[in-house]
Amino acid sequence: MSSFYNLAQNRRSTRKFTEEAISSAQLENLLHTVLMSPASKSSNPWEFVVVQNLKTIEQLASAKAHGSTLLKTAPLAIVVCADPQKSDVWVEDCSIASIYLQLAAEDLGLGSCWVQIRGREHESGILAADYIKKLLNIPAHIEIESIIAIGHKVESRPPFNPEKLLLERIHHEIF
Ligand SMILES: Cc1cc2nc3c(=O)[nH]c(=O)nc-3n(C[C@H](O)[C@H](O)[C@H](O)COP(=O)(O)O)c2cc1C
Structure with missing residues (x-):
């Protein structure tokens, strides 16, 4: 990628992945990058x-009734969670880490998608987070924000069209 602008413009959610595995160099890049999240x-x-x-x-693809099945074809899923006792803004910290993963994936030419877990149900009365905690042996006091699905894109989606940006949402000096 030539610039951060291009990276942001080209990152679109990928929900279908090829069978190609993620290389160990790519995985190391993703994990080192996410640990640099502020x-x-x-x-x-x-x-x-x-x-x-x-x-x-x-x-993991069955974590939610809707919106997690895209994980089915992903060769890599990274569950982003946190110890809320360590920070009152763990949601923000996990969200930044999640988007770092998505942008790092795009930088490597990989596709990704955010799967929302916090506040979502697995099925009536059972939280998606509790289903995942049981599956992955995550301690009860840890909260789960998201799962980031990562893999090789089956097809590239068109980049953001600058002409369609919501420029009316930008307010100068006063709202
Ligand atoms: C906080 C957040 C939660 C999301 N949760 C899901 C999800 O559970 N399942 C899903 O398929 N996509 C999910 N997405 C992806 C959005 O649907 C997607 O980013 C949005 O439609 C814009 O499309 P784009 O990423 O291709 O630009 C989520 C994205 C964000 C930022």
């Missing part, structure tokens, strides 16, 4: 569960 007061409350076992990823 966090409030440098409290770094996050924890990341890197899942490459396809059977486990298949089970």
Whole structure:
């Protein structure tokens, strides 16, 4: 990528991945990048569960009734979670880490999609987070924000069209 602008313009959610695996160099790049995410007061409350076992990823795809099935074809799923005792703004810290992962993936020519977990149900009365905690042996006190699905894109989606940007949402000097 030639610039951050191009990176942002080309990052679109990918929901279908090829069978090609993520190389160890790509994985190392993603994991080193995410650990450079800024966090409030440098409290770094996050924890990341890197899942490459396809059977486990298949089970993660059932975390929610809607919106998690895209994980089915992903060769890599990274669960972004945090210890809320370490930061009162762990949601923000995890969100920044999640988008760092997505932008790092795009920088490597890979596709990605955010799967929202915090505040979502697995099925009536059961939180998606509790389903994942059980599956991945995540301690009860850890909160889960998202799962980032990453893999090789089946096809590239068109980049953002600058002519369609919501420029009316930008307010100069006063709202
Ligand atoms: C906080 C957040 C939660 C999201 N949750 C999901 C999700 O659970 N499932 C899904 O398929 N996409 C999810 N997405 C992806 C959005 O649907 C997508 O980013 C949006 O439609 C814009 O499309 P684009 O990413 O291709 O630009 C989420 C994105 C964000 C930022």
